[in-house]
Amino acid sequence: MxxxxxxxxxxxxxxxSAESGVRTFRDNDGLWENHRVEExxxxxxxxxxxxxxxxxxxxxxxxxxxxxxxxxxxxxxDLESRIGSLTLITQNVDDLxxxxxxxxxxxxxxxxxxxxxxxxxxxxxxxxxxxxxxDYVFCGCCSEPSRMRPDIVWFGExxxxxxxxxxxxxxCEVFIVIGSSGHVYPAAGLVNLANxxxxxxxxxxYELPINGGDFDEIHIGRAGxxxxxxxxGWS
Numbered sequence: 001m002x003x004x005x006x007x008x009x010x011x012x013x014x015x016x017s018a019e020s021g022v023r024t025f026r027d028n029d030g031l032w033e034n035h036r037v038e039e040x041x042x043x044x045x046x047x048x049x050x051x052x053x054x055x056x057x058x059x060x061x062x063x064x065x066x067x068x069x070x071x072x073x074x075x076x077x078d079l080e081s082r083i084g085s086l087t088l089i090t091q092n093v094d095d096l097x098x099x100x101x102x103x104x105x106x107x108x109x110x111x112x113x114x115x116x117x118x119x120x121x122x123x124x125x126x127x128x129x130x131x132x133x134x135d136y137v138f139c140g141c142c143s144e145p146s147r148m149r150p151d152i153v154w155f156g157e158x159x160x161x162x163x164x165x166x167x168x169x170x171x172c173e174v175f176i177v178i179g180s181s182g183h184v185y186p187a188a189g190l191v192n193l194a195n196x197x198x199x200x201x202x203x204x205x206y207e208l209p210i211n212g213g214d215f216d217e218i219h220i221g222r223a224g225x226x227x228x229x230x231x232x233g234w235s
Contacts, residue, residue, distance in 0.1 A: 001174070001200070003079070003234045008086040009172040009199075010076065011190060015179025015206055017092045019224045020070045022063065042155045050149075054136060057150040060093075061112045062132050069100030072178065072223035075231045077101030082235035087168045089161075091180065091187050093152055108159040108187065115148035117141055123151045159186065169193050176202045178223050182209035191215060204230065 014022075039045055040056040077100050080086050089106045090097055095113050097105045114123045115131070117139035124140060126148070131137050138145035153159050169175060175194035182188045191201050191214045203215040206222050219226055 004083045006173045008174045010088050010176045012090045012178045013180025016072050016223050020067045069096045070224040072227045073100030075227040079231045106161050110152040114151040116151040117146050119146035170197050175199045178204045182211035
C-alpha cells in the first residue's frame with residue numbers, strides 16, 4: 001500500500017522503545033525496588049511518598065542519557081519525509097522519536113524530559129545535570145519557585161491531547177499501531193475508532209496483542225527489523 005497523499009496516523013507503544021533498551025513498566029514482574037509500579041505512578045503515591053516517586057522518575061530520566069533511537073524510530077522519520085506528513089502519537093514518555101528525526105510527536109502520556117510546576121501546571125524542559133539528581137527541582141515560572149512533579153500522566157489521570165487525538169484518528173485513512181500491548185486504554189481503543197470511520201488498520205508488533213483481531217493487516221516481528229522494509233513499501 002502506498003501511503004503518499006493519504007492521511008496517516010501512527011500510534012507507538014512500549015515495544016518500540018524496549019528495542020532501544022528502555023525499561024518498560026512491566027520489567028521485573030512490574031516491580032521497581034520491590035514496589036509495584038502502580039505504587040510509584042499515581043497521584044496518591046506522590047502525596048503519600050513524593051521522595052519515592054521522585055527517585056523512580058529521576059532514574060527513568062537519567063536512563064534517557066544512555067539509550068538511542070533504533071531502526072524503527074529512524075524508519076518512522078524516514079516515512080514522514082517520504083510521504084510529506086503524518087500524525088505520530090506515542091504512549092512512550094522518552095524522546096527517542098524526536099531524536100530519531102520525527103518532527104511532530106504527540107506524547108499522550110507525557111514526557112520524561114520535562115517537569116511540571118505543581119502550582120501553575122506549566123511544563124519546563126529540565127534535563128541539565130543539576131535537574132537529574134535526588135533533590136527536588138523548583139520551577140522558573142512562579143515569583144516564588146514551586147516544587148515540580150514529573151510531567152507524566154499517572155494511572156487515574158487523563159491522557160494529554162485526547163481531543164486532537166480522537167479527531168485525527170476519526171479523520172485518518174490509514175491507522176498504524178507499532179509495539180503496543182493493547183492493554184492500556186484509551187490508546188488500545190483507538191483502532192476501533194479508526195475502524196468505525198473506515199480507515200485501513202495495520203499492526204506491527206513482536207507478538208499478537210490482546211486486540212490483534214481488530215486490525216486489517218498484521219506484521220509480526222521486532223519493529224526495528226521489519227519496519228524499515230515496510231516503510232519502503234509504503235512510500
